[in-house]
Amino acid sequence: MRANVVPIRPKPCPPEEGDLAGRLRRRIVGQEEAIRAIVPYVELYEAGLAPAGRPVGVFLLLGPTGTGKTRTVEALADALHGSERNVLRIDCGEFQLDHEVAKLIGAPPGYLGHRETHPLISQTKLNAVASERSRLSIVLFDEIEKAAGSLARLLLGVLDKATLKLGDNTTVQFDHSLIFLTSNLGAREMAKQTTERFGFAGAAGQPPAARLERVALRAVKKRFSPEFVNRIDRILTYHPLGPDAFEAILDLQLEALQQHIAGRLGENAFRLALSAEARRFLLERGTSAEYGARELKRVLHRHLIQPLARLVLDRLAGPGEVVRVEPDERGERLCFRAGTGVHMPS
Numbered sequence: 001m002r003a004n005v006v007p008i009r010p011k012p013c014p015p016e017e018g019d020l021a022g023r024l025r026r027r028i029v030g031q032e033e034a035i036r037a038i039v040p041y042v043e044l045y046e047a048g049l050a051p052a053g054r055p056v057g058v059f060l061l062l063g064p065t066g067t068g069k070t071r072t073v074e075a076l077a078d079a080l081h082g083s084e085r086n087v088l089r090i091d092c093g094e095f096q097l098d099h100e101v102a103k104l105i106g107a108p109p110g111y112l113g114h115r116e117t118h119p120l121i122s123q124t125k126l127n128a129v130a131s132e133r134s135r136l137s138i139v140l141f142d143e144i145e146k147a148a149g150s151l152a153r154l155l156l157g158v159l160d161k162a163t164l165k166l167g168d169n170t171t172v173q174f175d176h177s178l179i180f181l182t183s184n185l186g187a188r189e190m191a192k193q194t195t196e197r198f199g200f201a202g203a204a205g206q207p208p209a210a211r212l213e214r215v216a217l218r219a220v221k222k223r224f225s226p227e228f229v230n231r232i233d234r235i236l237t238y239h240p241l242g243p244d245a246f247e248a249i250l251d252l253q254l255e256a257l258q259q260h261i262a263g264r265l266g267e268n269a270f271r272l273a274l275s276a277e278a279r280r281f282l283l284e285r286g287t288s289a290e291y292g293a294r295e296l297k298r299v300l301h302r303h304l305i306q307p308l309a310r311l312v313l314d315r316l317a318g319p320g321e322v323v324r325v326e327p328d329e330r331g332e333r334l335c336f337r338a339g340t341g342v343h344m345p346s
């Protein structure tokens with residue numbers, strides 16, 4: 001029964017593969033085109049050859065939910081600066097009304113509330129997401145389809161001249177910045193193309209990438225002005241994830257979990273070993289056409305991480321021990337074997 005239990009170990013990749021593309025590839029599954037498009041802009045900057053007076057690169061990332069758009073930006077921050085948190089992230093859902101842009105740039109002097117408003121964007125904040133390793137700041141405007149028109153107009157200046165004037169009349173310079181816009185505009189139409197033409201599972205593969213891109217671009221042009229679209233350097237379409245991609249993402253997430261356990265519990269850390277059936281259990285529940293790998297994350301949380309927390313609290317997983325994970329006999333939940341005991345989550 002236990003024959004195919006394999007302990008999880010980090011992949012035998014070199015710990016710091018020199019090139020940026022390689023580092024991104026180890027974190028982002030199945031979106032090769034995006035990686036290839038982004039890397040040259042970073043290299044141009046690092047070589048000192050990026051044009052002045054404009055952002056280093058402006059990318060619009062399109063495609064279905066949970067396919068790695070935000071993940072790409074986090075992975076790039078990690079690769080450039082050593083932490084996923086080195087991103088100035090603007091959640092456009094917070095700026096759905098025109099007057100809300102004051103939160104972004106601060107209210108002009110003399111306005112009610114002037115003193116209390118701390119703009120979300122400032123030169124200090126922008127510089128703070130760069131690092132000693134690289135001066136390049138990564139800025140993410142997430143889910144731009146939700147933004148009010150006033151925010152889109154503000155963005156226009158940023159994309160074009162790399163400057164943003166704040167409420168207090170100071171300016172923020174974006175010429176050491178890479179700007180990412182993400183959106184699910186067109187995602188529904190893209191999904192329709194996949195299901196209508198190729199059947200739900202997409203047995204014969206996906207519709208040609210070019211077709212998906214046309215569909216996405218049409219949706220973008222409907223929503224944003226030509227000036228806006230023209231200032232984007234690359235529009236990148238993220239593709240729906242196939243079964244192999246889900247498997248690879250599960251591997252990545254299990255590795256991350258193992259590292260998290262090691263980091264948090266230190267000497268008391270235990271090791272996880274999932275059977276092939278346990279992996280299948282997670283993949284079957286976590287594979288979603290609608291939510292992409294987000295569902296996988298949720299499933300991992302519910303069926304693996306939360307029960308593990310119980311195990312830790314009940315002191316059932318000792319230091320250095322291997323915790324074996326398998327589905328129960330009815331295949332309804334995962335159970336955990338540590339030491340001599342078998343633990344079933346309630």
Ligand SMILES: Nc1ncnc2c1ncn2[C@@H]1O[C@H](COP(=O)(O)OP(=O)(O)O)[C@@H](O)[C@H]1O
Nearest residue numbers: 027028029065066067068069070071249293294
């Ligand atoms: N292509 C991918 N490669 C690796 N992990 C992914 C990928 N797509 C999604 N994930 C996982 O799913 C989570 C949600 O993906 P995210 O990038 O936030 O989706 P979105 O495309 O909606 O921005 C990520 O944090 C990551 O763990």
Ligand SMILES: [Mg+2]
Nearest residue numbers: 069070142182
């Ligand atoms: Mg996202």
